[in-house]
Amino acid sequence: MKNALLKISILFNLGLLAGLICLVVGRKNVPAPPMAVVETKPLGNEAVARVITAVPTEPKPFCWSQLDSPDYHVYVKNLRNIGCPEPTLRAIVTADVHAAYQNRSEILAKQLAKLAGSSWSARLAASNSETALRAELQQLPSLEAGKIADLLGLPIAPPPAAAAVVSANPAPEPESSVAPVALPMVFQGVDLTAMNLDSNQIQVINDVRQSFMNDIGGPDQNPNDPAYLARWQQAQPQADALLRDYLGTTVFQNYQVELGSASAALSSADGNSYQWLPDGGAFTTIEDDVFNPFSLTANLNNHNPVIISVDGSIYDVNLYTTKATQITVQGDMINSGLMGVNLHSSDVTRITVTGEIYNSPLYSFAKLNPGSVITSANPLQPATWDSVFNLAVNPTMLASLASLDVKTDLGTLTLADYLKQNGYLLFPSPNIGASQFGSNPGFIYDSVTGQLGYAGKWGLTDSQTAALAGGKLTVLVADSHGNPMVDANGHLETTTYTFGGASAITTLETEAQHASSSLTSDIGYQVGGPGQFTLQAAAINLGNTDGIGSDGFGYAGLDSNGKFNFASLQTLLPTAAEGGAAITVTTSGIQDAAMNNDNLHAGDLIMDKSAIYSRDGGNVTINSGGEIDLGTSFSINDALSISDCYGIYTSGHSDVHVTAYGDINIWTSRIATFNGGDVTVTSTHGNVNVGTGNNIALTVFGVIASDNGPVSSALGVLSNDQAAMAADPAFYGSGILAEYPIALNQSPGGKGQPGNITISAPEGNIYSGLGGISQFALNQSVAGNPLVTLTAASDINYIKNPSDLTLNGVSYPAGTLTGVMVNGIFQPCGYMLNGNFSITDPDPTVKDQTKLYGFFVNNAFQPEGNIILGGAVVCVNLNLTAPYTSGIFVTQGNADINTAQQFVGTVLSGGAANFSGGGSVSGTIVGIGGISVSGGSSVAAGANLFSANVSGVQGVQNTLGTSATATAASQNAAGTSSSDTKQQFASMDTGTDDQNKTKLKPALSRHIKRVTVLLPPRAS
DSSP: OOOHHHHHHHHHHHHHHHHHHHHHTTOSOOOOOOOEEEEEOOBTTBBOEEEEEOOOOOOOSOOGGGTOOSSHHHHHHHHHHTTOOHHHHHHHHHHHHHHHHHHHHHHHHHHHHHHHTSOHHHHHHTHHHHHHHHHHHHHHHHHHHHHHHHHHTOOOOOOOOTTOOOOSSOOOOOOOSSOOOOOOGGGSOOOTTTTTOOHHHHHHHHHHHHHHHHHHTOSOOOTTOHHHHHHHHHHHHHHHHHHHHHHOHHHHHHHHHHHOOOOOOOOOOOSSSOOOEEETTEEEOSSSSTTOHHHHHTTTTOOOOEEEEESSOEESOEEEOSSOEEEEESSOEESOEEEEEOOSTTOEEEEEESSEEEOOOSEEEEEOOTTOOOOOSOTTSTTOTTHHHHHBBOGGGHHHHHHOOTTTSOTTSOHHHHHHHTTOBSSBOSOTTSSOOBOOOSEEEETTTTEEEEESSOOOOHHHHHHHHHOEEEEEOBOTTSOBOBOTTSOBOEEEEEOTTHHHHHHHHHHHTTSOSOSSOBOOEEEESSSEEEEEESEEEOOSBOOEEEEETSBSSOOTTOTTBGGGHHHHOTTGGGOSOEEEEEEOOEEOGGGTTOOEEOOOEEESSOEEEESSSOOEEEEESSOEEESOSSOOOSTTSOSSOOEEEESSSOOEEEEESSOEEOTTSEEEESSSOOEEEEESSSOEEOOSOOOOBOOOEEEEOOTTSOEEEESSBOOSOHHHHHHSBOOBOOEEEEEEOOGGGOOTTOOSSOOOEEEEETTSOEEESSOEEEEEETTOOOTTOOEEEEEESTTSOOEEOSSOEEETTEEEOTTSOEEEEETTEEEEOEEEETTEEESSOSOTTOOSTTEEEEEEETTEEEEOSEEEESSOEEESEEEEEOSEEEEEEEESSOEEEEOSSEEEEEEEESSEEEEESSOEEEEEEEETTEEEEOTTOEEOTTOEEEOSOEESOOSOOOOOOSSHHHHHHHHHHHHHHHHHHHHHHHTTOOSSOHHHHHHHHHHHHHHHHHHHTSOOOOOO
């Protein structure tokens, strides 16, 4: 072949083959990755696509003269003569030819783009040329296929007409008899230098390479031997699994991302005569508007789904489909997405990934050295930790700055613009004409956890990075408003500032290389219409995406053009009243053949700044084989975090069910229903951490009723206008929520009140910082008595000591200690505080997670059965079961609390406060409908009980009578406890979002007041 590009490609492939040979004989060269061959096999009305990763096998000894030839046909023949496997040969030829035709395709595309950007008169004058260019572009795939067939000696099919598309009912083709094989990841071309791997990690890669070569029997193999193929196919997944185990999940994921993939055009029939063409990394139809009524109508009578089967991994691909779609990926799905639609209530859109679904995160984090803190560069603005970016001076301009006279040298420019335009500032603000000097390039900081974060890929210059990492910067001296100070000579005053985050910069720069390249979120995985939407993978990290969503008959993506508006389905489908698709997400973990199936990779679900949601009626069900992590460990209240509600939620009349094998950490996010659904959260073998709290009003979208039918809308108003806020309050808060809106925002078919909340940790604990557990009825209706149920350690079989026991010199008669049987031995339960174990409560004033209740297993303390809540539980009715409980509980109805060991806290119950289970009760208890202590429970000394009806209490307690004086005392006690509750919520205030804080406070205050003061009077 004479084409110059193909000659280069020939040389490239010679190098690839040489690299593999050198590898197996011990040389250091690493071959480049194989190209991916995309095969599409139409089957009936279904679109079937298979991506087969070509794999070179070991050649027999040879001389270079056997391969080198200026004639590509001879080159192919020579490769066959040395025993190159046919799949590998096809991959090499296909990649070479595709590179040549891709080059021509790019040239044609640029010419067409240039014409498209010209004036209409110029386009009309060149109409013939434009038509010819488009015709040639359409012919390229068939010409490319013909060239590949010619070089491989295959029959050449006649090219289709230029305007032809894939037939709607093509005849099925037989499957290839060649079993697909894959090259181990360690033999694929990754730039290890770019990954900044250390010597140990590089040694791991070399060890895995050698292990693979040993497993396949060494380099001298017969490529036609079926046993050799079998050994290869068994060793390849083992090598990938070993690489994952030895590098760890994070480095392994970065390794996968660095691999990338060959871009491929996916042409497949979907029963509509549509072609799927590559468009900037997205596969989409030739229609300009993917989800217009015309493209959807064509599929109404076709129930066959689009089917895409990928033998390898998918990288950086967004798919847009106009009917139910089923995607199977044998490898991983990296930085990809789906925007699809179900057209029938029986439709199932499904994504099944054997490996992981991974999307690059928006934020990267690094911890500061112990004891380090970042302080303000302006002592007169101590709360502004990032003032250094506003005031830092470019170190190369210090001499020039010293001679600058701001009284005479600025001309017509403001000081800010002069410094920015003349390079005096290290982090100049891009806003010319604004009063701002420098600007924060994307850092966030949490002084409590000592973490420094950065948004997006690292965008700092080398000089900016070096200045921060060095720790010493020259900054402008500023006043209390942040304006630079000028001395009597007209010179700007400067000083030296020590940046406390210097120790984290190098690590943060490395981590940020793998972050999302865009500050705006990717589409994620979204489906409109009814039916079901299921995703299954070994693990899922949703990164910087919109998440996993069922949009029903409303909007998806909510972009400025409203492109993904599924409202048109309402006029097409008879199922609009049924609402949107139900979502099921499963993370199963990865069983490693290389580790004899003993090593199960955690099936974690990670959602830093994304959501799994249903906006129009479908339930959301999550089953995680590992942990679930929602949000971040500290609140990020910046300009990038106001786009939508994060977490797992429904805003239609549907439920949320979340189950994890390990811990469920909600952090600053939420698990919620906003239109009357039930919430169920279960950690089968771990803990439920309700969260650290996040004091924000929420932008929640849903599909609501209107005079013109269901419409997509934000639920509630975010406004500084108090009247508007009161008339249409938005949702609020974090943690675990079941809320119900005012009539204006209620979805069709709603339940009329908040749903039930059920939280269970049968082998663990339920914790929270300031993240709350709340039932809010913004419509003031709780007629159905919704319930909050909290259960911890229900699977633990607590017993009393079967015989007398002496511990630390103290004798305990049989039946007086609570404990568990471990390996046939009674282990007493007690408290762990400051590393010391005590059978009795060592300090009743400690009510947080620094004091935990539990027992010893194999000489290790195991905390079990704690419900410790820093945030309040605000609900209608409460049912709580745990050995040890601490928190604030506000109920409009009854509060039923079963504690085997101890309750410490505050209960404000509009109904009855009932205690049972045998534990002690301390704190402040207000029961408008009565207080009952039974089942062996007792009231500790110093506890305060306020009610007109107290039963089962031994000893003297403060008890309300029926007189007016007693009622006033009751209200005073309730007011005190209500104040405590308000303080818990107020302490969630980050002080960074005045609009959000102003918005919710009146609604929350009204709610607390209604529960504690305006409750129905006691029955006479």
